[in-house]
Amino acid sequence: MKSGSGGAPLPEFMRVEQACALRTGLFWSLYGVWYRHVKVYCRTLIANAMPPVLEPLFFFTAVAVGLSTYMRDGLFDGLPYTAFVASGILASSSMFTGVFETTYAAFVRLTWQKTYDAMLSTHLRVHEVFTGEFLFCGTKGAVFSAVVMLVTMLFGVKITPWCVLVPVVGFATAYLFGAIGLIVTSYVKMINNFTFFTTGVITPLFFFSGTFFPVFSGTLGPPTSVRGVVDLLWFVLPLSHSVELSRALYKAQADWMTLAHVGMLLLYVVVAHWLALRRIRTRVLG
Amino acid sequence: MGDAALAVFLVAVVEPVDLDVRDCLFGGEVVLHPLGGAFVVVPGVVVGVRVFRGPGLILVVDGLAALQRLGEVVFPRAAATPYDAWFGKGTMNAQTQEPIVTSRDLLKCYGKLHAVDGVSFDVHPTECVGFLGPNGAGKTTLMRMILSLVGKSGGELNVFGLTPMSQRKLINRHIGVVFQDNNLDSELAAADSLLVHGLYCGLDHGTARKRIADLLAWMELSEKAGSEIRELSGGMVRRLMIARALLNQPRLLILDEPTTGLDPQVRHVIWALLRQLKRQGMTILLTTHYMEEAQQLADRVMIMDHGKVLLDGAPNALVERHLERYVLQAAGLSAIPEHDGDVRHEHAGDADFFYSNTEASLQKLYERVRTPFTVLRHANLEDVFLKFTGHGLTE
Numbered sequence: 174m175k176s177g178s179g180g181a182p183l184p185e186f187m188r189v190e191q192a193c194a195l196r197t198g199l200f201w202s203l204y205g206v207w208y209r210h211v212k213v214y215c216r217t218l219i220a221n222a223m224p225p226v227l228e229p230l231f232f233f234t235a236v237a238v239g240l241s242t243y244m245r246d247g248l249f250d251g252l253p254y255t256a257f258v259a260s261g262i263l264a265s266s267s268m269f270t271g272v273f274e275t276t277y278a279a280f281v282r283l284t285w286q287k288t289y290d291a292m293l294s295t296h297l298r299v300h301e302v303f304t305g306e307f308l309f310c311g312t313k314g315a316v317f318s319a320v321v322m323l324v325t326m327l328f329g330v331k332i333t334p335w336c337v338l339v340p341v342v343g344f345a346t347a348y349l350f351g352a353i354g355l356i357v358t359s360y361v362k363m364i365n366n367f368t369f370f371t372t373g374v375i376t377p378l379f380f381f382s383g384t385f386f387p388v389f390s391g392t393l394g395p396p397t398s399v400r401g402v403v404d405l406l407w408f409v410l411p412l413s414h415s416v417e418l419s420r421a422l423y424k425a426q427a428d429w430m431t432l433a434h435v436g437m438l439l440l441y442v443v444v445a446h447w448l449a450l451r452r453i454r455t456r457v458l459g
Numbered sequence: 460m461g462d463a464a465l466a467v468f469l470v471a472v473v474e475p476v477d478l479d480v481r482d483c484l485f486g487g488e489v490v491l492h493p494l495g496g497a498f499v500v501v502p503g504v505v506v507g508v509r510v511f512r513g514p515g516l517i518l519v520v521d522g523l524a525a526l527q528r529l530g531e532v533v534f535p536r537a538a539a540t541p542y543d544a545w546f547g548k549g550t551m552n553a554q555t556q557e558p559i560v561t562s563r564d565l566l567k568c569y570g571k572l573h574a575v576d577g578v579s580f581d582v583h584p585t586e587c588v589g590f591l592g593p594n595g596a597g598k599t600t601l602m603r604m605i606l607s608l609v610g611k612s613g614g615e616l617n618v619f620g621l622t623p624m625s626q627r628k629l630i631n632r633h634i635g636v637v638f639q640d641n642n643l644d645s646e647l648a649a650a651d652s653l654l655v656h657g658l659y660c661g662l663d664h665g666t667a668r669k670r671i672a673d674l675l676a677w678m679e680l681s682e683k684a685g686s687e688i689r690e691l692s693g694g695m696v697r698r699l700m701i702a703r704a705l706l707n708q709p710r711l712l713i714l715d716e717p718t719t720g721l722d723p724q725v726r727h728v729i730w731a732l733l734r735q736l737k738r739q740g741m742t743i744l745l746t747t748h749y750m751e752e753a754q755q756l757a758d759r760v761m762i763m764d765h766g767k768v769l770l771d772g773a774p775n776a777l778v779e780r781h782l783e784r785y786v787l788q789a790a791g792l793s794a795i796p797e798h799d800g801d802v803r804h805e806h807a808g809d810a811d812f813f814y815s816n817t818e819a820s821l822q823k824l825y826e827r828v829r830t831p832f833t834v835l836r837h838a839n840l841e842d843v844f845l846k847f848t849g850h851g852l853t854e
Binding site: 181182183184185186187188193195196197201202204205206208209212213216217286287288290291292293294295296297298457458459 | 569606607608609610624627628629631632634636638640642643644645646647651655656658659660661662663666669670673674676677678679703705707708735736739
């Protein structure tokens with residue numbers, strides 16, 4: 174018989190109604206989406222994970238290991254320069270992994286692979302599909318920040334017990350930038366347009382959020398002086414808070430500013446999440 | 460269950476079955492009340508059950524009998540919806556003749572373009588309805604509206620008696636869809652790409668894997684379970700997409716141009732599979748621009764153009780109603796030959812069409828205009844299609 178000619182009987186579950194409890198709650202919907210992304214990502218793990226792991230390490234070796242040989246015993250914000258950069262770079266690598274997932278990758282899923290059509294043709298809702306995606310971004314952020322932390326330890330960077338919370342900072346950072354990336358994607362019509370965002374927004378964030386040098390003077394004052402304006406701008410940047418929080422873990426020190434950073438990070442997460450879902454809804458349900 | 464106290468969350472008391480429980484974080488079973496309305500029953504605890512729309516109450520009632528009495532009080536409107544008839548408790552196998560899809564003056568506009576322009580139709584259970592139309596006729600938009608992927612601009616649309624978009628969670632649970640483009644996850648193995656879809660549908664891993672194995676066996680694709688999607692032929696991919704659409708035991712199967720771009724052998728295989736589903740009582744909506752496909756599968760076709768339904772009827776009935784029985788089709792004639800009074804002539808591009816109910820008159824004509832490109836044949840659906848959508852390019 175010719176293959177698939179319809180000679181075989183229909184599967185039993187198609188002929189006899191079988192009671193089957195569907196797991197339609199929010200948790201399982203998010204799990205389904207998250208599982209898909211993990212499965213696809215792991216299928217090509219080496220190709221996917223090499224650049225986001227290697228890139229921060231190149232920066233780390235070039236900048237921290239390379240430059241610090243010229244700095245004698247100088248402490249940056251209370252940390253040796255290698256630890257200072259390591260704590261900054263693990264936050265920025267979480268940012269990159271989150272942003273990439275919901276800009277280029279999401280755009281491909283949206284316009285070419287039509288992955289979201291397949292998801293939304295089931296009972297999944299828009300907010301479940303994309304929250305699941307942010308959770309996957311967060312997962313990647315947690316893993317990559319931990320990897321950066323572990324590898325920089327090989328270069329002699331010392332950690333504190335508080336550094337077990339590094340993956341939490343990585344998770345929140347990647348979740349936030351996953352949501353921000355999706356907001357951008359909701360406006361983008363051609364994939365080339367993302368370069369405006371990556372070069373114009375993400376690269377400056379990478380350099381000026383305190384990753385490589387301390388930007389903040391120590392106290393937030395009124396923006397009456399240049400110093401005050403710079404401090405305030407820095408405080409508004411979404412990456413600064415992740416950098417400062419991971420640095421607080423490396424220093425094992427917390428103060429009122431740390432609490433302010435937690436608050437700002439959470440605020441950004443909530444706002445970006447809400448805005449991203451609102452925007453993407455109109456884009457996918459045309 | 461009568462002895463155990465049930466923690467019950469009452470949802471949307473106002474509208475019957477206007478259930479919008481976004482999340483039952485810790486599980487919970489949706490029970491449709493026979494009088495219309497819905498409960499989320501969580502044995503034991505109710506923590507984490509939330510309702511986003513409509514009034515909700517947390518009650519603890521003693522057993523199902525009490526639940527029943529309570530329902531009679533809080534759901535005063537005793538209007539059973541078609542959804543109850545299909546999917547209510549204890550009616551899983553019930554047959555009902557209520558239409559599965561009803562559309563009245565349905566409208567979808569993109570700016571000034573009317574993609575769907577005042578479409579009205581019903582789709583009854585076990586029917587196979589084919590939507591025929593040139594590219595851009597609005598077929599795909601219509602399918603996407605049924606799937607809650609596109610909102611309407613006007614008119615009315617009901618699926619299983621419910622409203623798409625706002626009640627997508629209940630509707631899409633019972634629909635399977637085969638999209639026009641391959642949107643399986645090409646990075647994954649065949650079985651895995653079905654598995655993730657099973658999870659989207661809310662199946663657990665075990666049930667999903669069992670169903671996938673059964674479906675692949677049915678489609679004689681079992682040995683391809685581990686192959687990556689990109690290694691499979693177009694026909695295998697299309698069969699996989701059909702398998703994927705069946706994972707959730709749908710009551711309505713939507714196929715958007717299921718055999719476009721496939722070779723004739725594969726098309727016949729897919730038609731056989733679909734006929735098998737049809738015999739099982741599956742309700743099927745299909746869009747196509749292959750007349751043959753419509754004639755092979757559809758009980759009823761709707762010919763669409765520019766967002767409007769031009770014709771609606773059984774394929775053969777449409778041919779009988781709108782055309783003469785025979786057609787003589789000739790290409791490249793230098794002059795229109797004399798013909799009998801009962802022969803109707805139409806000219807399109809470089810082709811001439813002569814229609815008549817008497818074969819003899821066309822036979823006479825055939826002898827005179829015989830060229831390699833002249834054909835005398837029965838009128839078919841394609842002639843009807845071209846008659847109503849025009850012979851010229853519509854794009």
